[in-house]
Amino acid sequence: MSVASLSERPTRVIYQRPELLCETSTRYCPGCGHGIIHRLIAEVLGELQLGPRTIAVAPVGCSVFAYDYLQLDFVESPHGRAPAVATGIRRVRPENFVLMYQGDGDLAAIGTAEIVHAAARGELITGVFVNNGIYGMTGGQMAPTTLLGQRTTSSPTGREASLAGYPIRITEMLAQLPGVAYAARGTIVDPSAIGKTRAMLKRACQVQLEGGGFALVEILSNCPVGWGMTAQESLEHIRREVIPAYPPGVIVDRGRTATTAPSISVEA
Amino acid sequence: MQGNGHGASERRAGARHHRVLMKGNEAIAEAAIQAGCDAYFGYPITPQAELLEWMARRMPELGRVFLQAESELGAINMALGAAAAGARVLVSSSSPGISLMAEAMSYMAGQQTPVVLVNVMRGGPGLGSIQPSQGDYFQAVKGHGHGDYKVPVLAPASISEAVDLVPLAFELAERYRTPTMLLADGILGQAMEPVELRFRTPERRPADWALTGAAGRPPRVIRSLDLQPEDLERHNLELQAKFREIARREVRWSGQQLGDAELVIVAYGTAARVARTAIRRARASGLRVGLFRPITLWPFPERELARLSARVRGLLVVELSAGQMVEDVRLAVEGRCPVAFHGRMGGMVPTPDEVVEALRGLQARVGRRPRRAPAIPAPEPPPLPRPARSSEQPAAPFEGDGWSRLEPAEPTPTAAGAGRPLATAGRHGRNGGAR
Numbered sequence: 046m047s048v049a050s051l052s053e054r055p056t057r058v059i060y061q062r063p064e065l066l067c068e069t070s071t072r073y074c075p076g077c078g079h080g081i082i083h084r085l086i087a088e089v090l091g092e093l094q095l096g097p098r099t100i101a102v103a104p105v106g107c108s109v110f111a112y113d114y115l116q117l118d119f120v121e122s123p124h125g126r127a128p129a130v131a132t133g134i135r136r137v138r139p140e141n142f143v144l145m146y147q148g149d150g151d152l153a154a155i156g157t158a159e160i161v162h163a164a165a166r167g168e169l170i171t172g173v174f175v176n177n178g179i180y181g182m183t184g185g186q187m188a189p190t191t192l193l194g195q196r197t198t199s200s201p202t203g204r205e206a207s208l209a210g211y212p213i214r215i216t217e218m219l220a221q222l223p224g225v226a227y228a229a230r231g232t233i234v235d236p237s238a239i240g241k242t243r244a245m246l247k248r249a250c251q252v253q254l255e256g257g258g259f260a261l262v263e264i265l266s267n268c269p270v271g272w273g274m275t276a277q278e279s280l281e282h283i284r285r286e287v288i289p290a291y292p293p294g295v296i297v298d299r300g301r302t303a304t305t306a307p308s309i310s311v312e313a
Numbered sequence: 314m315q316g317n318g319h320g321a322s323e324r325r326a327g328a329r330h331h332r333v334l335m336k337g338n339e340a341i342a343e344a345a346i347q348a349g350c351d352a353y354f355g356y357p358i359t360p361q362a363e364l365l366e367w368m369a370r371r372m373p374e375l376g377r378v379f380l381q382a383e384s385e386l387g388a389i390n391m392a393l394g395a396a397a398a399g400a401r402v403l404v405s406s407s408s409p410g411i412s413l414m415a416e417a418m419s420y421m422a423g424q425q426t427p428v429v430l431v432n433v434m435r436g437g438p439g440l441g442s443i444q445p446s447q448g449d450y451f452q453a454v455k456g457h458g459h460g461d462y463k464v465p466v467l468a469p470a471s472i473s474e475a476v477d478l479v480p481l482a483f484e485l486a487e488r489y490r491t492p493t494m495l496l497a498d499g500i501l502g503q504a505m506e507p508v509e510l511r512f513r514t515p516e517r518r519p520a521d522w523a524l525t526g527a528a529g530r531p532p533r534v535i536r537s538l539d540l541q542p543e544d545l546e547r548h549n550l551e552l553q554a555k556f557r558e559i560a561r562r563e564v565r566w567s568g569q570q571l572g573d574a575e576l577v578i579v580a581y582g583t584a585a586r587v588a589r590t591a592i593r594r595a596r597a598s599g600l601r602v603g604l605f606r607p608i609t610l611w612p613f614p615e616r617e618l619a620r621l622s623a624r625v626r627g628l629l630v631v632e633l634s635a636g637q638m639v640e641d642v643r644l645a646v647e648g649r650c651p652v653a654f655h656g657r658m659g660g661m662v663p664t665p666d667e668v669v670e671a672l673r674g675l676q677a678r679v680g681r682r683p684r685r686a687p688a689i690p691a692p693e694p695p696p697l698p699r700p701a702r703s704s705e706q707p708a709a710p711f712e713g714d715g716w717s718r719l720e721p722a723e724p725t726p727t728a729a730g731a732g733r734p735l736a737t738a739g740r741h742g743r744n745g746g747a748r
Contacts, residue, residue, distance in 0.1 A: 097528030100398060103536075112534045118524040120397040121536040123420050126390035129382065133394025133402075134524070136378045137352050141398075141526050159390070162383035 063087035065096045065116045072110055074181075076276025078233045078266030079107060082175060083114050085239070086144070089246045090117075093254070098142045100134050102127045106148040107182045108175060117144070125156025128163035131170045142253060143169065149176045153189040153215045160219065167224030167258035171249045174216065174261055177268040178287065185271035189213045192290055197271070212290060216263040220297040226258030228296040232265040232288065234280050245295070257300055265291055335508045337472045337501045341405075341431060342367035344479035347512035350429075351400040352378035354388040356410060359443040360499040361433035364405045385413035389430070393417050396426045397535045399523030401483055405431035407499075408449050409440060411457065418492055419458025422552070423537030425522075427486035429479070431495045433502035434633075436660035444660020445499030445583055450637035453496050454611045461549055463556045465493045465563060466610040468581040473509040475501060478608075480513040487518055489559055496610060498633065500583045500662070560612035567606040570596070574603030576672055576679075577621060579642050580631040581607050583662065588631050591668035600672055610638070615645035622646040626679040629671055631663060632656040651679055 062068065065087035073079045090096050101117045103109050105124035112119035122130040131145045152160050152174050163170060179197055180186040186199040190212050194203040204212075220228040227249050231242030242264055249260035265287050267279035274282060335343075342364045345353070353372055355365040365381065372379035378395070382388035385406050392404045406414060411432045421428055434449045436442035453466045465485045469475035478495055486493040524533055539545035570592060571577065578588040585606045595602045605621060605628075607614050622628060627650050630639040639654045646652055655671035657663045 098526045100524045100526060102394070109538055112532075112536065116527065116532050118527050118532050119534045119536070120394065120524055121420075121424065121534075121538060122393075123390060123416050126386060126393075126417070129387040129390035130394035130397075132380070132387075133352070133354065133391035133396070133400075134398045135394075136380060136391070137395040137400040137402075138398045138525070158383050159387055162387060 063091045065091050067114050067116055069114065071114055073107060074268075074270045076267065076269040076279060077107070077181075078177065078264070079111075079175065080114075081233045081239060082173065082242075082264055082266065083111060085243050085246055086146075086173065087115060089243060089250055090142075090144070092247070093250055095142045095250065098140070099144055100138065100141050101144040101146065102131045102134070104145075104147045104151040106151055106180070108146055108148055109182075111146050125151050125154070126159050127151065128156065128159040128168070128170065128172070131172075132163050132166070132168050135168055135170055139169075142250070143171070144250075145170055145172045147172060147174050148181075149174070149178065149188045149190040150180045153213050157215070160215070161222075164219045164222045164225050164259045164261070167226070169253050169256060170259055171246075171253045172259070172261040173246070173249075174263040175266050176263050176291065177266045177271070178212075179268045179271040181268045181271045185268070185273075189215075190291075192286060195286075196273075214291060216261060216296055219259075219261060222259075223299075224258050225261065225297060226299045227252040227260040228263075229261075229298075230263040230265065230291060230293045230296065232283060232293050233267070234265075234283050234288075238293070241293070248298070252300070255300070263291070265293065330509070330511050332507055332509055334505055335472065335510075336363055336505045337475060337497065337503065338363035338405075338433065339367045340472045340508050340510070341475050341479060341495070341497070341502075342371070343510070344476040344512060345403045345429070345483075346371055346375065346377075347514060348480040348483050349401050349514045349517070350377070350403045350483070352380075352392070352395045353403045353405075354380050354382050354391040354395070355405055356382050356385045356388050358385075358407045358410045360435055360445075360502045361405050361407045361431065364431065364433070364502070368403075385410040386416070389414040389417040389428075392428045392430075393421055393424075393426055396421070396428045397424070397524050399520045399525060401487070401517075402428045403431070404428060405433065407433045407435050407443075407502075408437050408446070409435075411449060411452065415452070415457035417458075418464065419456075419460050419462065420537055421492040422458075422462035422464060423460060423548075424535050425490035425552075426492065426535065427483075427490050428492045429482045429486050429495065430492060431497065434496065434498040436658065442660040443499065445501075445503075445633060445662060446658070446660060447498060447582060447584060447633035447637070448635075448658065449496070450610065450632070450634060453494050454613070454638075454641070462552060463559075463611050464491055465489070465559060465612070466496050467494070467565075468496045468608060468610050469501060470567075470582050470585045470606060470608075472501060472504070472506055473511075474608075476508060476510055476512070480515050484515045485559075485563060487515070487520075489555055490522070491555070491559075496582070498583050499660070500586075563609060564612045564614045564617070565608040566614040566617055567604075567608055569604040569606070571603035571605065571621070573601050575601040575626045576629060576675055577603045577605050577625050577627075578629050578631055578668070578672070579605045579607070579618070579638070581610060581638065582633075584631045584633055587663055587665055587668060590665040591631075591672065594665055595669050595672050598669070600669075600676060602672060607638070613641050613645065615641070618642060618645040619647065619649070622649040625650055627651040627653060627675045629653045629655060629668075629675050631668055631671070633662060634658060651675065653678070 187197040229245040232238045252260040269279040353368040392402045436446040467478045580588040653675045
């Protein structure tokens with residue numbers, strides 16, 4: 046085969062940088078899941094051609110830097126207030142797509158009032174909730190989602206229920222609200238799980254476009270540095286310890302009938 | 314009471330300027346609507362609840378956004394989001410609620426998000442009372458949240474003036490891309506009085522920073538985070554340049570009976586209303602007393618007060634507080650004349666007779682002027698340090714009922730790029746403007 050005929054052979058792109066993902070390296074720690082999740086968002090928004098319509102809300106925490114990696118209009122929210130900020134955007138710009146990115150400290154601790162009420166109002170917002178069970182940016186302190194027995198810098202002998210209470214499954218709590226059209230939990234532990242999480246994100250975006258109501262995808266992610274593990278160990282930890290406590294699956298999908306009575310089923 | 318309010322709305326269609334009996338909270342709300350407010354977010358708290366209720370009824374009628382939030386935190390952050398997306402936004406609350414909003418005020422100052430916030434002050438600290446107070450002066454003027462920032466603070470002394478100040482607050486917020494506060498109190502919010510409804514809709518300026526979706530342009534980010542100290546210092550220097558620009562151009566104050574005054578009361582808002590009555594009584598008993606009333610609490614009319622202090626015998630600051638603005642008065646006066654204080658707290662309002670008594674005390678302290686040296690014409694004040702800028706406003710006479718503000722200098726863009734010229738800038742004088 047000649048060189049000329051080789052170059053004329055049609056090529057098929059099977060993997061490339063999504064257009065909405067900036068051409069830069071992230072400041073996240075080696076092995077951190079935020080990079081994968083950013084990529085999934087860029088892929089899904091690109092596929093749905095939502096990039097130019099999107100206004101995104103960045104939280105406080107490691108992922109505040111999301112605006113450095115995603116080619117989207119962004120506003121920075123005070124800690125935990127992203128659902129309120131997103132609500133303000135949503136109400137004055139109905140023609141836009143509103144995306145919100147939060148961590149577990151942001152959403153399930155300091156911002157519980159805001160997330161509950163945005164969900165209760167059925168705001169047309171798509172939320173990405175990254176649960177790695179720890180406050181990463183501040184050095185690995187206990188989060189509301191930290192597992193019982195898990196050691197963190199503020200639970201040095203492991204989380205004890207008698208002192209610090211129990212982990213919160215907040216996505217299940219939110220799923221009870223009729224305003225929530227879609228709530229699901231995915232993980233990033235392997236390519237298959239990443240593919241399922243991508244499908245959940247896409248559905249959560251479509252629900253907003255259809256006017257269904259509030260949509261949330263919780264993603265079980267890792268924090269190798271905060272957990273004191275290698276990247277490989279951290280993924281194994283998610284499989285063995287985290288998934289049993291936070292079962293992945295679609296928790297509720299009410300579609301457009303968000304105002305009907307809630308029926309909750311957890312698919313493990 | 315609401316009947317009168319409805320009357321106002323019915324008549325509004327025909328005329329933009331008329332006189333009605335109206336409650337302060339409702340007049341402020343309607344003034345915001347007429348100023349083109351796109352969205353209102355709030356949470357119930359006394360004594361500002363009628364403002365929220367007025368908005369709940371009127372905004373949906375007009376196809377605009379009204380939303381009762383889950384908390385003051387929710388309300389102010391909804392406002393942050395809506396303003397970041399380019400909307401003209403109003404939020405209102407009262408003292409304890411404003412404390413909850415302090416966090417977002419700092420974020421908005423850092424991000425340069427234009428939102429107008431009304432504080433109908435009540436007694437504190439803590440849950441305090443639901444009666445009027447001016448105990449939040451420090452909070453409003455010295456900063457609500459963390460970090461180096463200031464926001465414009467407008468203090469009306471009547472409901473009519475509040476109606477005038479609402480569109481101005483939107484103008485300042487948008488011209489300088491800053492949160493702006495209207496500082497009222499429980500009396501101004503709750504009282505009904507004949508109100509001159511001079512509605513005005515400030516012109517919209519292109520918001521080339523607002524979030525609309527990155528279609529056909531690079532993405533925009535509205536943020537306050539800068540982990541590199543060099544970058545954050547640069548951002549702070551830009552903000553400080555903007556604050557200096559506001560301080561240079563936006564000082565507003567009012568003077569009354571200052572021409573022959575030996576003693577001058579310095580008071581704002583409801584305290585200034587009490588002071589007017591006290592001045593009438595004091596003058597009837599032979600005291601030569603005038604009133605200096607700051608309308609902008611930040612920027613504070615410090616140069617004007619300094620000039621005034623050089624030609625009077627003493628100042629009496631009257632507040633519904635333990636004495637907060639008095640500190641700024643003393644800083645401005647720099648010892649040129651004695652500065653006395655009279656205040657009541659916890660929802661109590663000083664009576665005119667108390668103020669007259671305080672004036673007599675000040676008079677005894679400073680002594681009487683010899684009769685052969687009448688106070689008119691006032692002696693030239695000693696020269697004051699002049700600002701570096703050559704465009705300093707000319708000295709204005711210390712007189713004028715209503716808006717005796719200094720006319721703004723030619724608008725110039727600020728270093729932060731936020732201060733574009735205001736096309737509708739002009740006089741807002743009750744009697745046709747400044748004199």
